[in-house]
Amino acid sequence: MDLFNPLILDASICDVVRCLSNESKVELLLYALRNFELKGSSRTIVDNAVQSCLQVTTLSAQSVALALVLRAKSRLAAGSKLAAQADLRAALEADPDHIEAQTLLNMDPAPEERLLRLPRCGVRFSTEIWREVARFLSRRDLKVLLFVPHTLSRVASQLLFSELDLFFTANMCPAKDAHQRVYSHEAESLQRHEDDARQAQRTADILSRIITDPTFAVVVKTLRLFLPRIALGQSVAFQTGMLANALPKLHSLRTCHISSDCEAMVPILEILQRANPRLRSLSLACLEKHNHLAPLEFQYLQQFSYAGRDGNPEQIVNFLHQQRSTLRTIHIDNPSWLFPFEALSIRNLTRIEFNGYFPVDSQTVADILSQGRQLDTLSLGGVLKCSPSAQFRGMKGKNPLPFLRHFSFNVHPGSTCVDKDLFPAIADFLRDRKLLTLHLVLPDNVVVQRNIGFDASLWGVLPTLSSLRSLLITYPRDLATSLAMWLVPRTVTALTLKGAHAVVGRDATSLLNQFRSGTPPTLRYISFDEFPLNAVHVIEHGFPMVQLLRIGWNCWSVCRREDGCIVGLEPWQRSRVRYHAQEWLEWLGCEDAIWPGNTGFETSGLLRDAECV
Template sequence: MPHSHQPVIKPHATPGFSTEIWREIVLWLPPRDWKSLLQVPHVLGRIASELLFQRIDLHLASEKRESQRSADILTRIITDGDFASHVKTLRVFVPGRETFPITFQTGMLSNALPKLTNLRNVHCSMRWKDMYSVLRVLETISHRLTGLSLMPSDGTGELRFPRFKHIMQFSYHSTGGATTQVYDFLVQNKSSIRYLSLHNPNWSFPTEAVSIRHLTTLDFQGTFPADSRAFAEILSNGHQLESLRLECILECTASKQFREFATALPFLHHFAFSLMGYRVNDHDLFPAIAEFLKGRTALRSLQLIVPSADWALKRLGYDATVWGVLPSLTSLKALTATLPKDVAAAVAMWLVPRGVHALSLQALTPVNTIEFVSQLRAGLPPPLTYIGLSQFHVEDATAVIEQGFPMVRIARIDDDYYTVARVNGKIKLDEWPKGRTQYNAREWLACYGCEEAEWRDPTQFL
């Protein structure tokens, strides 16, 4: 009697996969699609909920809708232990330098924190006094925290840091305050920190407080005084660095240090060097950086920014030599740069590696923007999907994109982001809402394959 072959999956029936297999299927979807699965009456909906709420954003003292949403989430955490157990990352934002008290909100937060039994990463952006209250609670309940990101909005207070000793990712961005507490905390976690983001324009690099040889990511903004050997320390000891970003107020002669370690950092994939200001004449600086970058075929993203191409040419050697090294960076996917004064715009684009899909340009002296972008168009890399324009005079964003970059999917003009579409043969720009760009821009860029267009924000934990 012949065997009857029954189909493995019956028509119009849901496959009987295990929860683990369904989870793997959901993980293949982009996060923006998980929200749609919440409405599905199936194990998929529960999995999507668990994944979505692994990271929670709270916006305290914001506009009414966001404040109510945050209060509802805190209530859910306090009353639903299963929901709370899925939260691994918590980001808390209090906008600006609000002076009115948020005692009620921080009180709810203090009650919710002990419920987050699997919390691993915390970001706080608020006044330092409110931040102090949150950190004090964290210290008493979470000894397994591995990521901490702090951005005091008033920037001048003296925080008392918790006694954590196993932090792997740490970021601290401020505009004032003393270094003592921060540096003590760095020493406390010296052996465990792998990712460090430290921004304060008044501070020097904390060479003694950091184990550079342990770092895979270093993002530092600050001052390099006249006697600084910080560049040499970073280059000679940063053997494991994959990502290095330096935003400098430069007072030392850095070119000699780059020349001395021209072949350092063998695993470097992302490099950024930006000048916020300088009080030195170092004509070999950018030729030395160009030599340091030359032939790095593993480099995926590069940023080179100067405050004035004209003065940088005269005082720091920011000339065609820098742009001439680009063709040797064969794996480059994202480039952000100020065009050198002595390179014609049309020629400059032909030197950009052909694999670049995200390009951001900073304006030189005032130019006719439409005419300028028209010159760029012929030499643009074929896979370009993202264009960023900074400090350009743009009266009609649609006309600029139509004339220079009709092939891109995303455009950024200063702080405004746009999705680019072609409707009936014409370019149409849809501006992104500010909430998306302020807190989640890189995640949305990832949806369009452009995540490397911008540096990873320290609030986006690994």
């Protein structure tokens, strides 16, 4: 015959194989696989063939080992090294003397692969478990894990870069005219310029990585943007141009904070609305007095924060009304604005932070106490023209705010209310609560303090707060220094005293010695707005147990030997205060000094002041 049909050969093979036993069929199939070329979709063919062979229960150990080795070769060719190693180990269990399996398993990997190879152990945790473990570590610990050849390295990288802080310094804002550049070398030190240049380079590198590396961009969930005030003649086109390319790449972005002038904020918000319409948390800090923001169109916000000065609140109020059903936390900081009660559903909120204006007829306190049953954080502050004591007293016996854990009340200078029952009413409201954080701040003015009933008796409520961990409070001038620290709960780890310098007198060392006798042994952070002695004296005579001391704008870490003895104080540089304050507070165990902000941006004390350094 001159013509030959290849299908006749296939049919003949099938006829012959049909007459063989299962063991013989396996031997024939394995023989064919040994001559099979591994390319393209061949892995699927090999996997199916080997799996069918392994279904035959009467196979010899040598045949089982041979089948597993053939599948391991296929998987190695496809790059699945861990799966191939599992097959090779199974082959050696079936036939311990299989030379080819031993050779393939003991092949020496490349040096970089050898470093990343996980140790052989009986129990291996999943990536999800390691991620949950790493969530309990500080950022400094996570940075150390980046150099560990383990799954934790990848997990630490994802957690670290899930939150990004980008600082756009003045050097990144090109002026329209080179002669209009303003650099005051007399006012700024060389260190300040070096810090700003380093941050500018870091910001540019991160934005470039976001634009060019999708796997890196998808990790980012929280983004904080800090832009300087725009001087006359400067343009924001450079920053907005970079962000216009970077923000659309952040598909996992859920939280964003913007601190800038309105000139820069408006175009960034427009980009953000187009690129990330499903944002969950938005925080805006306007650095100028007048706000002219474009209409905001986010529809899924659960957390919103706005800080500014003066301006028209109508636009923000309308936006809050649109988000009424989804908002759970709200932060508004504008001394001239009223509380937007009609735009909010207080029953749905778990967090309210309002720093504004309380007119004579204000019922803000009563409305919040009566409707905010789900609140765990309440921060009220501003210029008081009303008398809120009756509103606090009116809730007696009604168990208002049963889940409250963080409370702050801040009276601003300029308050003219005369309500001598105000702070006694607040003390009764707070008594015996399971608070974790308490801030009570007043102006350093004896007349104002007397008009609103602030005196030493207020401190009498402190011992009833048995769970308190963070306390920021104004020191009354009629409080005995020998008694003050004994009133502070023993559980407090972070303490800030406002106005303590007014009662120091001539013998500041004696005051510190009296403080020391009653200071809680668990205290790790102490802060004064002013103090006449230097940091060394404050630590030696008053607070030798703390890890961090702050006086005004200056901070010092306490250095100790392994036996606990103090060897010196390390002053914080400007760059640490401005760029790494939260990281260092966590590292020193002083995280309780941070006010638990609703979006991670609105903090108090050290971190709030750091933005001004």
